[in-house]
Amino acid sequence: MKQFINPLESEWKSILKRPTFSFKELEPLVENVFSDVKAKGDTALYDYTLKFDKVSLNSFRVEESDFIEAEKNISPELKLAIKLAKNNIEVFHRAQQTQKVSLETQPGVLCWQEKRPIKKVGLYIPGGSAPLFSTLLMLAVPAQIAGCKEIILCTPPDENGSIPDVILYTAKLCGLTQIFKLGGIQAIAAMTFGTETIPEVYKIFGPGNQYVTVAKQIATQHQIAIDMPAGPSELLVVADRTANPAYIASDLLSQAEHGADSQVILVTTFYPLLELVKKEIDLQIKLLPRQEIAKQAIKNSRMVSFETNEETIQFINQYGPEHYIICMEEEQLYVDQIVNAGSVFIGNFTPESAGDYASGTNHTLPTNGYAKQYSGVNLDSFLKQMTFQKISKKGIQNIGPAIELMAEAEGLEAHKNAVSIRLKDLKK
Amino acid sequence: MKQFINPLESEWKSILKRPTFSFKELEPLVENVFSDVKAKGDTALYDYTLKFDKVSLNSFRVEESDFIEAEKNISPELKLAIKLAKNNIEVFHRAQQTQKVSLETQPGVLCWQEKRPIKKVGLYIPGGSAPLFSTLLMLAVPAQIAGCKEIILCTPPDENGSIPDVILYTAKLCGLTQIFKLGGIQAIAAMTFGTETIPEVYKIFGPGNQYVTVAKQIATQHQIAIDMPAGPSELLVVADRTANPAYIASDLLSQAEHGADSQVILVTTFYPLLELVKKEIDLQIKLLPRQEIAKQAIKNSRMVSFETNEETIQFINQYGPEHYIICMEEEQLYVDQIVNAGSVFIGNFTPESAGDYASGTNHTLPTNGYAKQYSGVNLDSFLKQMTFQKISKKGIQNIGPAIELMAEAEGLEAHKNAVSIRLKDLKK
Numbered sequence: 001m002k003q004f005i006n007p008l009e010s011e012w013k014s015i016l017k018r019p020t021f022s023f024k025e026l027e028p029l030v031e032n033v034f035s036d037v038k039a040k041g042d043t044a045l046y047d048y049t050l051k052f053d054k055v056s057l058n059s060f061r062v063e064e065s066d067f068i069e070a071e072k073n074i075s076p077e078l079k080l081a082i083k084l085a086k087n088n089i090e091v092f093h094r095a096q097q098t099q100k101v102s103l104e105t106q107p108g109v110l111c112w113q114e115k116r117p118i119k120k121v122g123l124y125i126p127g128g129s130a131p132l133f134s135t136l137l138m139l140a141v142p143a144q145i146a147g148c149k150e151i152i153l154c155t156p157p158d159e160n161g162s163i164p165d166v167i168l169y170t171a172k173l174c175g176l177t178q179i180f181k182l183g184g185i186q187a188i189a190a191m192t193f194g195t196e197t198i199p200e201v202y203k204i205f206g207p208g209n210q211y212v213t214v215a216k217q218i219a220t221q222h223q224i225a226i227d228m229p230a231g232p233s234e235l236l237v238v239a240d241r242t243a244n245p246a247y248i249a250s251d252l253l254s255q256a257e258h259g260a261d262s263q264v265i266l267v268t269t270f271y272p273l274l275e276l277v278k279k280e281i282d283l284q285i286k287l288l289p290r291q292e293i294a295k296q297a298i299k300n301s302r303m304v305s306f307e308t309n310e311e312t313i314q315f316i317n318q319y320g321p322e323h324y325i326i327c328m329e330e331e332q333l334y335v336d337q338i339v340n341a342g343s344v345f346i347g348n349f350t351p352e353s354a355g356d357y358a359s360g361t362n363h364t365l366p367t368n369g370y371a372k373q374y375s376g377v378n379l380d381s382f383l384k385q386m387t388f389q390k391i392s393k394k395g396i397q398n399i400g401p402a403i404e405l406m407a408e409a410e411g412l413e414a415h416k417n418a419v420s421i422r423l424k425d426l427k428k
Numbered sequence: 429m430k431q432f433i434n435p436l437e438s439e440w441k442s443i444l445k446r447p448t449f450s451f452k453e454l455e456p457l458v459e460n461v462f463s464d465v466k467a468k469g470d471t472a473l474y475d476y477t478l479k480f481d482k483v484s485l486n487s488f489r490v491e492e493s494d495f496i497e498a499e500k501n502i503s504p505e506l507k508l509a510i511k512l513a514k515n516n517i518e519v520f521h522r523a524q525q526t527q528k529v530s531l532e533t534q535p536g537v538l539c540w541q542e543k544r545p546i547k548k549v550g551l552y553i554p555g556g557s558a559p560l561f562s563t564l565l566m567l568a569v570p571a572q573i574a575g576c577k578e579i580i581l582c583t584p585p586d587e588n589g590s591i592p593d594v595i596l597y598t599a600k601l602c603g604l605t606q607i608f609k610l611g612g613i614q615a616i617a618a619m620t621f622g623t624e625t626i627p628e629v630y631k632i633f634g635p636g637n638q639y640v641t642v643a644k645q646i647a648t649q650h651q652i653a654i655d656m657p658a659g660p661s662e663l664l665v666v667a668d669r670t671a672n673p674a675y676i677a678s679d680l681l682s683q684a685e686h687g688a689d690s691q692v693i694l695v696t697t698f699y700p701l702l703e704l705v706k707k708e709i710d711l712q713i714k715l716l717p718r719q720e721i722a723k724q725a726i727k728n729s730r731m732v733s734f735e736t737n738e739e740t741i742q743f744i745n746q747y748g749p750e751h752y753i754i755c756m757e758e759e760q761l762y763v764d765q766i767v768n769a770g771s772v773f774i775g776n777f778t779p780e781s782a783g784d785y786a787s788g789t790n791h792t793l794p795t796n797g798y799a800k801q802y803s804g805v806n807l808d809s810f811l812k813q814m815t816f817q818k819i820s821k822k823g824i825q826n827i828g829p830a831i832e833l834m835a836e837a838e839g840l841e842a843h844k845n846a847v848s849i850r851l852k853d854l855k856k
Contacts, residue, residue: 081830105788360533375813385803402509
């Protein structure tokens with residue numbers, strides 16, 4: 001990890017530079033798959049599953065018997081752990097429900113705002129070595145609380161045509177019924193256009209590799225919304241002498257094991273901490289099964305020390321970390337002044353892992369600096385806000401003349417006339 | 429307007445087809461302007477302003493003296509009208525403020541969600557024949573309530589280098605101070621990258637022509653968020669024998685005058701209404717200054733009658749109108765069952781114009797079918813939701829074992845270790 005002591009503000013931009021990546025070269029491939037799936041439906045899906053996932057399926061749909069089989073293979077301890085996590089996520093997202101906002105802005109002018117669920121949503125869970133059932137909890141639980149009518153899950157089959165048991169168990173636990181063994185670009189394309197088997201959806205959620213990332217981008221050109229733009233995962237820890245170097249190292253490494261492109265940053269106002277944490281990283285990294293990945297990520301990461309809280313906070317806000325751990329004596333200051341961050345972890349006993357799995361907050365968060373303008377996934381991600389207005393005769397008499405004047409000033413005579421024609425009748 | 433009596437469901441898709449439009453061919457031009465602005469800053473802005481807006485400026489910034497001059501030229505009546513509208517918009521958007529959501533998901537595991545403002549936002553108001561000061565109200569008022577620190581306004585100068593007085597007056601009234609005479613692609617590029625004069629922003633709001641639409645799309649490839657995807661404006665009216673044909677015609681025409689590509693749709697369960705409204709349209713359209721535009725839009729529009737409420741509602745939800753007027757005896761049914769709509773106008777005395785200007789609801793709404801998955805602009809559009817968690821020693825002992833099990837099952841050993849290392853210390 002590169003160390004920077006009291007860097008000048010003019011250097012921050014280069015210190016905080018994220019790995020840039022562009023998948024422009026994948027676009028032609030993705031667009032091909034999209035047009036095939038649009039034109040040929042299921043047939044294209046079977047072909048691409050054979051081509052990319054190396055398996056020939058007879059059906060994409062997971063059957064009831066698959067769930068029953070899967071459940072048998074999950075240990076009671078893991079089941080309890082998943083239920084505990086699900087319960088906390090449920091409690092936290094249920095608390096995000098809001099009442100409708102309703103008021104008379106003027107006598108006779110009743111306006112209200114209500115949230116209604118997005119009817120059809122698609123969840124994507126990647127395959128590969130690690131079955132991300134935690135991500136499934138993070139997406140399926142709020143989708144259910146929001147009341148989305150159709151919740152589709154696509155996740156790729158392995159070479160035997162199976163989906164990991166723990167994904168099936170979690171899906172069932174969350175009440176999902178429409179689960180498809182379908183991955184990659186073809187899954188995103190199927191949910192975009194709909195096929196004989198796969199229903200089309202209005203919004204697609206979930207992580208994925210570079211192909212899925214590009215596919216989700218392309219989906220947005222076909223009237224589909226997506227949860228948020230993708231980027232490598234990242235963690236920034238701010239710590240001082242009250243922090244525990246071994247804990248910090250464990251947190252930085254938990255982020256680093258995600259991928260070689262993960263970013264981890266340590267910022268401190270207590271500069272000896274840099275060496276202490278470095279030593280701990282060197283010790284702990286050797287014990288990790290994914291140490292090769294972690295080493296790559298650590299190599300690209302940064303340690304920075306500042307002398308003042310002011311500079312430190314400004315630096316953190318300029319970065320806008322996805323995950324932000326605060327282990328500072330003056331923790332309240334750091335909580336109050338953070339403007340750009342996805343999820344915030346406070347104190348020595350709040351590792352990022354807690355939010356990744358079980359505290360109840362959502363782990364689908366804006367990365368790559370998008371914390372400056374995007375929220376993480378939350379209950380509202382599955383809802384739309386709609387507005388309503390009901391105006392009485394008295395009400396239109398109250399605001400009508402103002403509308404007439406404004407419409408006229410904007411040169412929109414028909415807008416004016418829609419009011420005038422009503423006001424005229426009311427004068428009779 | 430084409431009429432359809434009891435169309436079969438299989439025909440709905442073609443009846444409800446929106447004008448498709450693709451601006452792919454504008455992308456090279458837009459990308460050129462973007463790279464020029466990125467490379468040359470203000471110099472490029474001056475050049476493009478001369479090229480596209482035919483005016484040579486010495487400065488983009490609107491000065492205090494410009495505001496004072498502008499205010500003198502607005503009639504007292506229009507000032508009062510704008511103030512009334514602003515007040516209603518303010519009251520309605522202020523009511524959308526929420527408290528932080530905070531709870532212990534388990535003993536010792538405190539989680540909360542807070543909204544914090546997007547620090548830097550850019551508002552774009554197009555120029556041209558109609559000075560859209562109403563849109564400025566719709567964007568600046570919630571931006572101020574949200575507490576956005578920097579609110580930039582860009583709007584193109586006319587050939588004399590001026591901005592309409594009513595735009596300046598409204599901007600000042602909303603407390604804006606950073607206003608720039610800058611339009612089109614170059615304005616969006618400037619707010620994306622920042623130049624010597626124009627600050628960069630994190631999110632860009634506001635309507636525009638096809639160049640601005642493409643520029644906003646391109647901006648999203650440079651870490652900028654935008655309010656929502658653009659499309660032609662549209663209105664769907666559902667009405668029965670209790671509706672007033674002249675009022676309906678006036679509403680349809682108010683939408684039609686926006687542009688030749690505007691869509692207006694009338695749906696009814698009382699089929700004689702189709703002819704009655706058609707006659708009224710023919711009468712009223714002749715009196716409109718923008719009748720040529722309205723005629724085009726009306727030509728592409730649809731009148732549909734159904735026999736049942738059920739079919740009617742299903743048809744409306746399939747369309748997902750931006751604006752939705754309900755003039756039905758059974759209005760509550762139509763309110764309760766609408767799932768996809770931007771803003772809803774209820775009853776004979778609630779013309780769309782009311783929401784366009786002064787009822788208090790926002791008029792920046794999802795069009796082109798995006799009401800299925802997007803909200804209109806509202807207070808939350810200027811905020812981000814962030815989550816926080818603070819876990820005590822007791823708390824991590826409560827949820828730690830579950831996290832360890834889940835991390836292990838996902839093959840993420842470092843995630844597990846971040847918990848184990850803490851639990852081990854607590855056992856000592």
